[in-house]
Ligand SMILES: Nc1nc2c(ncn2[C@@H]2O[C@H](COP(=O)(O)OP(=O)(O)OP(=O)(O)O)[C@@H](O)[C@H]2O)c(=O)[nH]1
């Protein structure tokens with residue numbers, strides 16, 4: 125993609141050339157992941173947990189209404205980018221956060237760039253977005269109106285569309301069958317279709333789920349969250365690779381030092397209360413802070429703010445199991461209970477492992493858009509020809525596969541359900557055996573299956589498929605063929621040994 129851009133630049137109009145330079149710069153930069161979702165769904169809290177530092181203001185402040193890009197820099201600083209392109213540099217506030225008040229007229233602000241020395245950001249830029257507007261109206265028509273008028277302002281639309289991958293934040297407030305939410309999230313990626321290769325969803329605030337409302341949860345909050353996430357996944361796939369439950373607040377406190385040794389001391393004291401008092405206090409936030417007990421109210425309020433009731437209960441259970449537990453070990457327990465490791469793992473598997481492919485696919489979409497926007501038909505043709513040449517190269521197979529996945533996921537190319545599912549499996553993991561759903565099976569079986577499917581897709585491409593299906597089928601055929609070659613290669617090596 126990079127050589128396509130450099131090759132084309134001297135032969136196109138200055139405007140298109142400037143666009144190509146933009147695409148080139150993006151290709152060289154870390155993968156950009158936007159965190160998107162409804163207002164107050166816990167996006168900024170999750171951003172902090174992922175970065176491992178409390179930098180994004182949550183709850184209040186002007187910044188929750190602005191797009192903020194957290195990226196790697198050698199010096200910590202905040203830049204407020206104005207709509208006229210000027211920048212104002214600000215320091216982080218006394219607590220190390222992006223200042224809640226910027227001291228600039230918000231109407232003149234485009235977005236905020238925050239540079240941090242955190243290692244996590246070396247290969248991932250995280251974009252915090254303002255929440256999508258309220259979507260509780262019943263009609264889809266109204267949802268559309270909300271989205272196109274006020275639900276998502278042009279700046280955040282640009283940020284999300286500009287992002288190469290998306291992490292959608294849901295809460296259980298979104299019903300499984302909530303088509304509106306789905307429509308909203310699809311629209312949020314305007315310009316770049318979301319699919320299993322570039323989108324993941326989380327069911328956030330899992331701690332607030334009432335387990336008795338979920339069949340099969342046996343009163344267990346985390347089990348309820350897993351079941352709900354699974355149900356949401358059924359509705360949201362193939363738009364997203366997966367839906368994972370997470371407790372962003374607990375993850376943030378455990379990862380950013382928000383949970384202190386004073387908090388651990390307070391918990392140890394609370395654990396010593398008689399069981400009846402403790403149960404009563406854990407019934408509600410009000411009871412927890414107002415009840416008469418030895419632990420100062422301020423310390424309890426702090427615990428609630430950092431962990432909420434479910435987090436406090438989890439921590440108390442850890443203390444019960446190990447009364448002398450250190451603050452560090454308690455923090456680790458909380459992190460485990462938050463589900464953040466699962467989200468990180470998914471981010472790595474879906475985004476990081478394929479960052480080059482995702483970036484190239486995004487660049488391809490941008491270059492196509494640049495060509496479409498050009499007024500000169502010759503220029504359009506020149507760009508299209510260059511893309512055709514690129515896609516015909518064997519190395520472009522990954523790119524074609526990601527594109528095919530997106531076409532099928534978005535419904536742009538219609539497929540019978542079982543075939544669509546088969547195609548979309550290529551998106552679940554970069555590991556070929558997982559893609560075939562054959563983990564643990566002997567290589568001979570994997571190779572035989574890949575070969576059989578390669579043959580099937582080849583004939584489907586030639587007979588019975590529409591032209592659009594046929595293009596996808598060719599790519600799928602090749603994907604199976606390459607897996608067959610790879611697995612057979614391993615077998616040979618083993619045979620020789
Ligand atoms: N109980 C609980 N509360 C959470 C969790 N995550 C976030 N919150 C709380 O939810 C509120 C909103 O969190 P934010 O992170 O500011 O949400 P946001 O989506 O960034 O909000 P906007 O940017 O205003 O749309 C805060 O009070 C958080 O403490 C969670 O996992 N559990």
Ligand SMILES: [Mg+2]
Pocket residue numbers: 167168169181182183187188252253254255
């Ligand atoms: Mg926010």
